[in-house]
Amino acid sequence: APTLKSAATARGLLIGGAVSASLFDDLDPDYADTVAREFSVVVSENGMKWKALEGTQNVFAYGLADAVVAWATQRGLAVRGHTLVWHDSAPAWVYALKTPQEMRSAIRNHITQVVTHFGPKVMTWDVVNEAVADTPGHPLRANSPFALAGSDYIDAAFRWAHAANPAARLYYNDYGAEGLNGKSDAVYALVKGMLARGVPITGVGFQTHVDSTFSVEGTGMRTNLQRFRDLGLDVQLTEVDVTLPASGATPANLERQAQVYRDLVAACLSVRCSAVVTWGVNDASSWRSGGRPLLFDDDYAKKPAYGGVIGAL
Numbered sequence: 001a002p003t004l005k006s007a008a009t010a011r012g013l014l015i016g017g018a019v020s021a022s023l024f025d026d027l028d029p030d031y032a033d034t035v036a037r038e039f040s041v042v043v044s045e046n047g048m049k050w051k052a053l054e055g056t057q058n059v060f061a062y063g064l065a066d067a068v069v070a071w072a073t074q075r076g077l078a079v080r081g082h083t084l085v086w087h088d089s090a091p092a093w094v095y096a097l098k099t100p101q102e103m104r105s106a107i108r109n110h111i112t113q114v115v116t117h118f119g120p121k122v123m124t125w126d127v128v129n130e131a132v133a134d135t136p137g138h139p140l141r142a143n144s145p146f147a148l149a150g151s152d153y154i155d156a157a158f159r160w161a162h163a164a165n166p167a168a169r170l171y172y173n174d175y176g177a178e179g180l181n182g183k184s185d186a187v188y189a190l191v192k193g194m195l196a197r198g199v200p201i202t203g204v205g206f207q208t209h210v211d212s213t214f215s216v217e218g219t220g221m222r223t224n225l226q227r228f229r230d231l232g233l234d235v236q237l238t239e240v241d242v243t244l245p246a247s248g249a250t251p252a253n254l255e256r257q258a259q260v261y262r263d264l265v266a267a268c269l270s271v272r273c274s275a276v277v278t279w280g281v282n283d284a285s286s287w288r289s290g291g292r293p294l295l296f297d298d299d300y301a302k303k304p305a306y307g308g309v310i311g312a313l
Protein backbone atom coordinates (compact mmCIF):
# COMPACT_ATOMS: atom_id res chain seq x y z
CA ALA A 1 0.00 0.00 0.00
CA PRO A 2 1.20 3.53 -0.62
CA THR A 3 1.96 5.75 2.35
CA LEU A 4 1.22 9.46 2.59
CA LYS A 5 4.96 9.97 2.15
CA SER A 6 5.32 7.85 -0.98
CA ALA A 7 2.22 9.33 -2.60
CA ALA A 8 3.12 12.94 -1.72
CA THR A 9 6.76 12.53 -2.77
CA ALA A 10 5.59 11.38 -6.19
CA ARG A 11 3.71 14.69 -6.48
CA GLY A 12 6.65 16.78 -5.30
CA LEU A 13 4.87 17.61 -2.07
CA LEU A 14 6.12 17.40 1.52
CA ILE A 15 3.59 15.87 3.90
CA GLY A 16 3.87 15.76 7.64
CA GLY A 17 2.71 16.68 11.06
CA ALA A 18 3.47 18.47 14.28
CA VAL A 19 5.17 16.21 16.83
CA SER A 20 5.54 16.33 20.59
CA ALA A 21 7.77 14.56 23.10
CA SER A 22 5.58 11.48 22.49
CA LEU A 23 8.08 10.83 19.70
CA PHE A 24 10.42 9.55 22.41
CA ASP A 25 7.86 7.70 24.53
CA ASP A 26 8.82 4.01 24.65
CA LEU A 27 5.35 3.19 25.97
CA ASP A 28 3.78 4.64 22.83
CA PRO A 29 5.93 3.26 19.98
CA ASP A 30 3.12 3.62 17.41
CA TYR A 31 3.50 7.40 17.59
CA ALA A 32 7.08 7.42 16.28
CA ASP A 33 6.42 4.50 13.93
CA THR A 34 3.51 6.35 12.32
CA VAL A 35 5.54 9.54 11.87
CA ALA A 36 8.52 7.68 10.38
CA ARG A 37 6.35 5.64 8.01
CA GLU A 38 3.90 8.29 6.79
CA PHE A 39 5.56 11.72 6.99
CA SER A 40 8.35 13.46 5.08
CA VAL A 41 8.43 16.60 7.25
CA VAL A 42 7.90 17.31 10.94
CA VAL A 43 7.46 20.42 13.06
CA SER A 44 7.99 20.48 16.80
CA GLU A 45 4.52 21.36 18.12
CA ASN A 46 5.86 23.54 20.95
CA GLY A 47 9.60 22.86 21.24
CA MET A 48 10.86 25.71 19.04
CA LYS A 49 8.62 28.44 20.42
CA TRP A 50 10.20 31.43 22.11
CA LYS A 51 9.22 30.44 25.63
CA ALA A 52 10.57 26.92 25.10
CA LEU A 53 13.92 28.09 23.71
CA GLU A 54 14.56 31.33 25.61
CA GLY A 55 12.37 31.34 28.73
CA THR A 56 14.99 33.48 30.43
CA GLN A 57 16.55 36.31 28.47
CA ASN A 58 19.62 35.17 26.56
CA VAL A 59 19.60 31.72 28.19
CA PHE A 60 18.84 29.17 25.48
CA ALA A 61 17.49 25.65 26.09
CA TYR A 62 17.51 23.46 23.01
CA GLY A 63 16.85 20.02 24.53
CA LEU A 64 13.54 18.94 22.98
CA ALA A 65 14.10 20.91 19.78
CA ASP A 66 17.51 19.32 19.18
CA ALA A 67 16.09 15.86 19.91
CA VAL A 68 13.30 16.31 17.37
CA VAL A 69 15.72 17.64 14.76
CA ALA A 70 18.16 14.75 15.32
CA TRP A 71 15.36 12.17 15.19
CA ALA A 72 14.02 13.61 11.93
CA THR A 73 17.40 14.10 10.30
CA GLN A 74 18.46 10.51 11.05
CA ARG A 75 15.33 9.27 9.28
CA GLY A 76 15.56 11.58 6.28
CA LEU A 77 12.64 13.81 7.27
CA ALA A 78 12.71 17.57 6.75
CA VAL A 79 12.01 19.98 9.62
CA ARG A 80 9.88 23.13 9.62
CA GLY A 81 11.03 25.56 12.27
CA HIS A 82 8.05 26.99 14.13
CA THR A 83 8.10 29.80 15.16
CA LEU A 84 10.55 32.63 15.77
CA VAL A 85 8.20 35.55 16.54
CA TRP A 86 4.72 34.84 17.93
CA HIS A 87 3.05 36.99 20.61
CA ASP A 88 1.31 33.93 22.12
CA SER A 89 4.56 32.08 22.80
CA ALA A 90 6.59 35.03 24.06
CA PRO A 91 7.71 34.57 27.68
CA ALA A 92 6.76 37.08 30.37
CA TRP A 93 10.13 38.82 30.19
CA VAL A 94 9.44 39.84 26.59
CA TYR A 95 6.12 41.38 27.58
CA ALA A 96 7.93 43.26 30.35
CA LEU A 97 10.43 45.00 28.04
CA LYS A 98 9.98 48.76 28.17
CA THR A 99 11.72 50.51 25.28
CA PRO A 100 11.66 50.06 21.50
CA GLN A 101 15.41 49.51 21.54
CA GLU A 102 15.16 46.73 24.16
CA MET A 103 12.40 45.00 22.20
CA ARG A 104 14.27 45.34 18.94
CA SER A 105 17.45 43.83 20.30
CA ALA A 106 15.54 41.04 22.06
CA ILE A 107 13.87 40.02 18.79
CA ARG A 108 17.11 40.34 16.87
CA ASN A 109 19.06 38.28 19.40
CA HIS A 110 16.41 35.56 19.59
CA ILE A 111 16.22 35.15 15.83
CA THR A 112 19.97 35.28 15.31
CA GLN A 113 20.76 32.80 18.09
CA VAL A 114 18.06 30.30 17.16
CA VAL A 115 18.53 30.32 13.38
CA THR A 116 22.31 30.10 13.82
CA HIS A 117 22.01 27.26 16.34
CA PHE A 118 20.08 24.99 13.96
CA GLY A 119 22.00 26.12 10.88
CA PRO A 120 21.57 23.82 7.89
CA LYS A 121 19.45 21.34 9.88
CA VAL A 122 16.44 23.67 9.75
CA MET A 123 16.10 25.29 6.35
CA THR A 124 12.46 26.43 6.68
CA TRP A 125 11.27 28.91 9.30
CA ASP A 126 7.96 30.44 10.26
CA VAL A 127 9.59 33.78 10.99
CA VAL A 128 6.48 35.65 12.11
CA ASN A 129 3.25 33.97 13.22
CA GLU A 130 -0.21 35.51 13.55
CA ALA A 131 0.78 39.18 13.36
CA VAL A 132 -2.24 40.26 11.31
CA ALA A 133 -5.38 41.31 13.20
CA ASP A 134 -8.72 39.57 12.78
CA THR A 135 -10.54 42.90 12.75
CA PRO A 136 -10.75 44.57 9.34
CA GLY A 137 -9.21 48.03 9.27
CA HIS A 138 -6.54 47.11 11.83
CA PRO A 139 -3.77 45.55 9.79
CA LEU A 140 -1.68 44.31 12.73
CA ARG A 141 -3.01 42.79 15.93
CA ALA A 142 -3.23 45.13 18.90
CA ASN A 143 -2.20 42.67 21.63
CA SER A 144 1.31 41.98 20.35
CA PRO A 145 4.27 42.98 22.49
CA PHE A 146 6.43 43.18 19.37
CA ALA A 147 4.82 46.37 18.01
CA LEU A 148 6.95 48.23 20.56
CA ALA A 149 9.94 47.41 18.35
CA GLY A 150 8.61 49.68 15.61
CA SER A 151 6.13 49.33 12.76
CA ASP A 152 8.79 47.68 10.60
CA TYR A 153 9.47 44.83 13.04
CA ILE A 154 8.12 42.17 10.64
CA ASP A 155 10.42 43.29 7.83
CA ALA A 156 13.31 43.42 10.28
CA ALA A 157 12.58 39.92 11.62
CA PHE A 158 12.82 38.45 8.11
CA ARG A 159 16.02 40.37 7.39
CA TRP A 160 17.63 39.11 10.62
CA ALA A 161 16.60 35.52 9.88
CA HIS A 162 18.01 35.84 6.38
CA ALA A 163 21.26 37.25 7.70
CA ALA A 164 21.62 34.28 10.09
CA ASN A 165 20.96 31.71 7.35
CA PRO A 166 20.87 33.19 3.84
CA ALA A 167 19.77 29.86 2.31
CA ALA A 168 16.81 29.30 4.65
CA ARG A 169 13.24 29.51 3.34
CA LEU A 170 11.31 32.10 5.32
CA TYR A 171 7.51 32.13 5.83
CA TYR A 172 4.82 34.36 7.22
CA ASN A 173 2.25 32.03 8.91
CA ASP A 174 -1.34 32.75 9.99
CA TYR A 175 -4.83 31.31 10.54
CA GLY A 176 -8.16 32.30 9.02
CA ALA A 177 -6.56 33.48 5.78
CA GLU A 178 -7.26 30.30 3.80
CA GLY A 179 -10.21 31.67 1.84
CA LEU A 180 -10.87 35.03 0.22
CA ASN A 181 -11.78 37.31 3.14
CA GLY A 182 -10.76 40.47 4.96
CA LYS A 183 -7.97 38.73 6.83
CA SER A 184 -6.44 37.15 3.73
CA ASP A 185 -6.64 40.59 2.07
CA ALA A 186 -4.61 41.98 4.98
CA VAL A 187 -2.04 39.17 4.77
CA TYR A 188 -1.84 39.69 1.02
CA ALA A 189 -1.23 43.43 1.47
CA LEU A 190 1.41 42.71 4.12
CA VAL A 191 3.47 40.30 2.04
CA LYS A 192 3.05 42.28 -1.17
CA GLY A 193 4.48 45.28 0.66
CA MET A 194 7.33 43.19 2.00
CA LEU A 195 8.24 42.06 -1.51
CA ALA A 196 8.12 45.65 -2.75
CA ARG A 197 10.52 46.63 0.02
CA GLY A 198 12.91 43.82 -0.87
CA VAL A 199 12.26 41.81 2.29
CA PRO A 200 13.51 38.19 1.99
CA ILE A 201 10.24 36.23 2.26
CA THR A 202 9.82 32.84 0.57
CA GLY A 203 6.18 32.15 1.17
CA VAL A 204 3.05 32.11 3.25
CA GLY A 205 1.91 29.35 5.61
CA PHE A 206 -1.84 28.90 5.89
CA GLN A 207 -2.53 27.18 9.20
CA THR A 208 -5.89 25.69 8.13
CA HIS A 209 -7.43 24.96 11.53
CA VAL A 210 -10.95 24.37 10.22
CA ASP A 211 -14.01 22.24 10.93
CA SER A 212 -15.87 19.77 8.80
CA THR A 213 -18.32 22.42 7.53
CA PHE A 214 -15.39 24.18 5.82
CA SER A 215 -15.86 24.56 2.08
CA VAL A 216 -12.76 24.96 -0.08
CA GLU A 217 -15.00 25.90 -3.00
CA GLY A 218 -17.30 28.21 -1.03
CA THR A 219 -14.46 30.17 0.60
CA GLY A 220 -12.58 30.75 -2.64
CA MET A 221 -9.52 29.07 -1.20
CA ARG A 222 -7.96 28.01 -4.51
CA THR A 223 -8.26 31.53 -5.92
CA ASN A 224 -6.83 32.94 -2.70
CA LEU A 225 -3.80 30.62 -2.67
CA GLN A 226 -3.22 31.36 -6.35
CA ARG A 227 -3.00 35.12 -5.78
CA PHE A 228 -0.14 34.53 -3.34
CA ARG A 229 1.54 32.23 -5.86
CA ASP A 230 1.12 34.98 -8.47
CA LEU A 231 3.26 37.24 -6.29
CA GLY A 232 6.02 34.67 -6.74
CA LEU A 233 5.58 33.31 -3.22
CA ASP A 234 5.47 29.70 -2.11
CA VAL A 235 2.37 28.41 -0.33
CA GLN A 236 2.14 25.74 2.38
CA LEU A 237 -0.71 24.39 4.51
CA THR A 238 1.09 24.33 7.83
CA GLU A 239 -1.22 23.26 10.69
CA VAL A 240 -4.11 21.40 9.12
CA ASP A 241 -6.80 19.90 11.33
CA VAL A 242 -10.50 19.45 10.61
CA THR A 243 -12.74 19.05 13.66
CA LEU A 244 -15.92 16.96 13.67
CA PRO A 245 -19.26 18.42 14.78
CA ALA A 246 -20.57 17.75 18.30
CA SER A 247 -22.37 14.63 17.05
CA GLY A 248 -18.91 13.05 16.90
CA ALA A 249 -17.32 10.25 14.92
CA THR A 250 -20.36 9.04 13.00
CA PRO A 251 -19.70 7.48 9.59
CA ALA A 252 -21.30 10.49 7.88
CA ASN A 253 -19.21 12.99 9.86
CA LEU A 254 -16.01 11.05 9.19
CA GLU A 255 -16.83 11.03 5.46
CA ARG A 256 -17.44 14.77 5.50
CA GLN A 257 -14.09 15.25 7.29
CA ALA A 258 -12.40 13.09 4.66
CA GLN A 259 -13.92 15.21 1.89
CA VAL A 260 -12.60 18.42 3.46
CA TYR A 261 -9.11 16.90 3.70
CA ARG A 262 -9.33 15.76 0.09
CA ASP A 263 -10.43 19.21 -1.10
CA LEU A 264 -7.71 20.97 0.93
CA VAL A 265 -4.93 18.81 -0.51
CA ALA A 266 -6.36 19.13 -4.02
CA ALA A 267 -6.51 22.94 -3.73
CA CYS A 268 -2.95 23.00 -2.44
CA LEU A 269 -1.67 20.80 -5.27
CA SER A 270 -3.59 22.82 -7.86
CA VAL A 271 -1.50 25.90 -7.02
CA ARG A 272 1.70 23.82 -6.75
CA CYS A 273 2.09 24.35 -3.04
CA SER A 274 5.12 22.72 -1.42
CA ALA A 275 3.87 21.17 1.84
CA VAL A 276 0.83 19.97 3.75
CA VAL A 277 1.42 19.59 7.49
CA THR A 278 -1.24 18.33 9.92
CA TRP A 279 -1.26 19.72 13.45
CA GLY A 280 -0.46 16.49 15.25
CA VAL A 281 -0.36 12.77 14.55
CA ASN A 282 -3.30 10.93 16.14
CA ASP A 283 -6.60 12.32 17.44
CA ALA A 284 -5.83 11.51 21.07
CA SER A 285 -2.78 13.77 21.17
CA SER A 286 -4.26 16.65 19.19
CA TRP A 287 -4.57 20.11 20.79
CA ARG A 288 -8.21 19.87 19.66
CA SER A 289 -8.63 16.18 20.56
CA GLY A 290 -12.35 16.61 21.30
CA GLY A 291 -12.91 17.29 17.60
CA ARG A 292 -11.01 14.19 16.52
CA PRO A 293 -9.44 16.31 13.79
CA LEU A 294 -6.53 14.28 12.39
CA LEU A 295 -5.76 11.46 9.94
CA PHE A 296 -5.14 8.73 12.53
CA ASP A 297 -7.51 7.74 15.33
CA ASP A 298 -6.59 7.32 19.00
CA ASP A 299 -5.11 3.90 18.23
CA TYR A 300 -3.21 5.11 15.15
CA ALA A 301 -5.60 3.42 12.71
CA LYS A 302 -6.07 5.24 9.40
CA LYS A 303 -9.33 7.18 9.33
CA PRO A 304 -11.45 7.98 6.27
CA ALA A 305 -9.60 11.34 6.33
CA TYR A 306 -6.39 9.45 5.54
CA GLY A 307 -8.10 8.03 2.46
CA GLY A 308 -9.21 11.54 1.55
CA VAL A 309 -5.63 12.78 1.53
CA ILE A 310 -4.31 9.76 -0.39
CA GLY A 311 -7.15 10.18 -2.85
CA ALA A 312 -6.11 13.75 -3.64
CA LEU A 313 -2.42 12.88 -4.08
Ligand code: XIL
Binding pocket: 045, 046, 129, 207, 239, 287
Ligand atom coordinates in the same frame (compact mmCIF):
# COMPACT_ATOMS: atom_id res chain seq x y z
C1 XIL B 1 -0.57 25.18 19.90
C2 XIL B 1 -0.16 23.81 20.42
O1 XIL B 1 -0.77 22.82 19.64
C3 XIL B 1 -0.57 23.67 21.88
O2 XIL B 1 -0.05 22.46 22.42
C4 XIL B 1 -0.06 24.87 22.68
O3 XIL B 1 -0.57 24.79 23.99
C5 XIL B 1 -0.46 26.17 22.06
O4 XIL B 1 -0.03 26.20 20.70
N1 XIL B 1 -1.35 28.29 15.97
C6 XIL B 1 -0.01 27.97 15.99
C7 XIL B 1 0.45 26.82 16.81
O5 XIL B 1 0.77 28.57 15.26
O6 XIL B 1 1.75 27.00 17.31
C8 XIL B 1 -0.48 26.52 17.93
O7 XIL B 1 -0.06 25.33 18.60
C9 XIL B 1 -1.91 26.38 17.42
C10 XIL B 1 -2.37 27.66 16.77
